[in-house]
Amino acid sequence: MGPAPVITIVTRTQGRPRFLARCLQSVISQTRGDWRLVLVNDGGLREDVERVVASRALELAGRVEIRHRAVSEGMEAASNFGFAGASTPWLTLLDDDDTWDRRFLERMLDAAAALPFSAAGVACHSEVVIERDDADSIVEVRRYPFNTDLVAVNFERVSVENCITNNAFVFRRETYEAVGGFDESFRVYGDWDFVLRVLLSFDIEVLPERLACYHRREGGVTPNSFQSMPHAAERYRARMVNVWLRGERGRSPAVGALIAQGAALREQRALMQRLDKYLNALHRLRNAPGLKRLERLFLGR
Numbered sequence: 537m538g539p540a541p542v543i544t545i546v547t548r549t550q551g552r553p554r555f556l557a558r559c560l561q562s563v564i565s566q567t568r569g570d571w572r573l574v575l576v577n578d579g580g581l582r583e584d585v586e587r588v589v590a591s592r593a594l595e596l597a598g599r600v601e602i603r604h605r606a607v608s609e610g611m612e613a614a615s616n617f618g619f620a621g622a623s624t625p626w627l628t629l630l631d632d633d634d635t636w637d638r639r640f641l642e643r644m645l646d647a648a649a650a651l652p653f654s655a656a657g658v659a660c661h662s663e664v665v666i667e668r669d670d671a672d673s674i675v676e677v678r679r680y681p682f683n684t685d686l687v688a689v690n691f692e693r694v695s696v697e698n699c700i701t702n703n704a705f706v707f708r709r710e711t712y713e714a715v716g717g718f719d720e721s722f723r724v725y726g727d728w729d730f731v732l733r734v735l736l737s738f739d740i741e742v743l744p745e746r747l748a749c750y751h752r753r754e755g756g757v758t759p760n761s762f763q764s765m766p767h768a769a770e771r772y773r774a775r776m777v778n779v780w781l782r783g784e785r786g787r788s789p790a791v792g793a794l795i796a797q798g799a800a801l802r803e804q805r806a807l808m809q810r811l812d813k814y815l816n817a818l819h820r821l822r823n824a825p826g827l828k829r830l831e832r833l834f835l836g837r
Contacts, residue, residue: 546618579608612726656738657707695794698728
């Protein structure tokens, strides 16, 4: 019998056995083994999930519990269903299509153990992995760093966009219970809303290491969550603004105002980035040796 678990991992899955197998391998490969995995089958075929788990039964060593839901009620409802009854001091999410660096749990739990009690948990940097899900394989297309400039988590940053991927946050069970878990009325953006509600009462520390991989599809047979729900992002962002401005369930209208301004701030930042690129290109062009000689010729130097 292994060590008592100190963290509960909830994995939400629905009809993606190939991704689930990769996700389980990511958990099994962790350098720290005192975890408990709750696998929420959110309306998918029971046989698919049980077959994948059975194929890794030896490595999982009794540390996994499968919870089946006959009908999906959304990702946030699946999260709450998975965390219900958790007794470990720490909680985290790892969706079936995402992965971790093999030292994720080791580094994050070490950082969490050193947190002041006023901190809800710790977030790390992430890497976005763009991939294509073909009929017989998952092909990586490219990857790039995400939020590597993140040194502190505050309302100014988080109100513009969720700067923490949902698989990059280890948080206290007491914090989860204090904020009431995830808001099940959100079909998407529920993790963003959760981080904001946590920040109303607690700090979130940052471990500046790239330990979480957030996978996204670019073509192939398996869509991303947003792709399967047309216009979901626009609708639920509007809902985010509305519930925060109204102060529902203890939310802050002041934060709602920041979220409402977030889209304009993102566009402004994107414009400034493009302008910087143009100015840098013009500077390089002006300083090219040939153009320098031409400039001196015209000026009679």
